[in-house]
Amino acid sequence: MVHEVIIIGSGPAGYTAALYAARADLNPLLFAGILPGGQLMITTDVENYPGFPEGILGPEMMALFRKQVERFGTTIRDEEVTKVDLSSRPFRLWAGEEELAAKAVVVATGASAKWLGLDSEVTYGGYGVSACATCDGFFFRGKEVLVVGGGDTAMEEANYLTRHASKVYLVHRRDSFRASKIMQDRVLANPKIEVVWNTVLDEILGVSEPHRKVTGVRLRSALDDSVRDMPIDGVFIAIGHKPNSDLFKDWLDMDDLGYLKVEPYSTRTKIPGVFVCGDVADSVYRQAVTAAGTGCMAAIDAERWLEAQAHAEATAVS
Numbered sequence: 001m002v003h004e005v006i007i008i009g010s011g012p013a014g015y016t017a018a019l020y021a022a023r024a025d026l027n028p029l030l031f032a033g034i035l036p037g038g039q040l041m042i043t044t045d046v047e048n049y050p051g052f053p054e055g056i057l058g059p060e061m062m063a064l065f066r067k068q069v070e071r072f073g074t075t076i077r078d079e080e081v082t083k084v085d086l087s088s089r090p091f092r093l094w095a096g097e098e099e100l101a102a103k104a105v106v107v108a109t110g111a112s113a114k115w116l117g118l119d120s121e122v123t124y125g126g127y128g129v130s131a132c133a134t135c136d137g138f139f140f141r142g143k144e145v146l147v148v149g150g151g152d153t154a155m156e157e158a159n160y161l162t163r164h165a166s167k168v169y170l171v172h173r174r175d176s177f178r179a180s181k182i183m184q185d186r187v188l189a190n191p192k193i194e195v196v197w198n199t200v201l202d203e204i205l206g207v208s209e210p211h212r213k214v215t216g217v218r219l220r221s222a223l224d225d226s227v228r229d230m231p232i233d234g235v236f237i238a239i240g241h242k243p244n245s246d247l248f249k250d251w252l253d254m255d256d257l258g259y260l261k262v263e264p265y266s267t268r269t270k271i272p273g274v275f276v277c278g279d280v281a282d283s284v285y286r287q288a289v290t291a292a293g294t295g296c297m298a299a300i301d302a303e304r305w306l307e308a309q310a311h312a313e314a315t316a317v318s
Contacts, residue, residue: 002090003029005302006102008081009244011038012288013278014108015065016295017302021106022072024303029075029102031095036078037062038110039279040288047138049288058126061288086251086271103309104273104302107252107260108295109244111279111286115237116148120204128214129204129235133157134287137164140234146171146217148201149238155183157238162192169232171196173222198222204235243280252276259283267298273309275301 005021007014010032021028040046040058047055056064070076083094090101113131115121121129130136133147137160145165147158150172158170170187175197177184187193196219203218216231243258252269253261260281262268267275277294279286 003102005104007106009108012292013295016292017299018069018074020299107276111243127212143233145234154238
């Protein structure tokens with residue numbers, strides 16, 4: 001059996017691509033992965049997605065997305081695609097040992113925030129620990145927060161958080177930033193930001209009762225290993241994101257960071273019939289709503305491409 005379209009990845013991009021593809025009668029098969037739903041599955045309150053005036057929990061939103069695409073006939077498998085061969089059509093994909101074929105492929109594998117590797121990041125993830133200031137900064141109005149990092153991502157997060165927080169501490173393990181000079185200058189000139197040089201975040205402190213929340217951090221000097229505890233309301237890890245693009249490194253073009261490249265104003269790649277949407281191609285916005293938008297684009301691009309292929313084949317036969 002050759003599928004019309006196989007979608008690799010869930011989250012807002014993959015589910016939206018499936019929604020549009022299903023409504024176009026393409027009978028999409030979606031591989032949601034072992035952890036379906038993408039980064040929103042580790043997000044608590046989502047208040048910046050249109051249509052939810054009271055906000056919604058990230059996992060609840062993804063459950064609604066899934067229910068909607070299943071309603072229109074999308075087949076979902078909670079498995080990972082482990083290998084692809086995009087050298088000829090139909091494209092070949094493998095889920096474990098099973099081989100599948102597709103006329104078109106939509107890549108929506110997303111990106112993963114880089115973390116420090118602390119157990120407490122997991123414990124308080126979504127309860128005061130975040131990797132997205134534009135997603136969660138609003139919850140820290142008038143509070144003191146801490147940002148970890150020294151690159152452009154950390155500078156952007158720290159500056160953005162000053163719109164909401166009363167104070168932002170920027171913790172960096174060295175005595176100089178690696179960020180671009182213009183971004184450094186903005187941070188250093190911002191009176192609400194205090195840089196904590198030569199310092200490492202060792203632990204995130206918090207409580208579980210009556211509500212789980214962050215209450216402070218344990219900082220260690222990179223110079224003399226001295227340790228101190230510091231009260232804080234929120235922690236933002238800003239050491240970058242890693243696009244989940246390794247599966248396509250032999251097939252698709254990507255930038256130096258691993259984000260997949262698409263043609264301008266489209267989701268098309270250098271391989272006709274392969275389309276990319278969501279955070280795996282977006283190093284700039286990384287929002288649920290923008291991912292969903294490109295998921296819509298990918299499905300429409302795929303539908304039009306499949307129609308053109310069918311027309312060309314019919315014309316050749318006649």
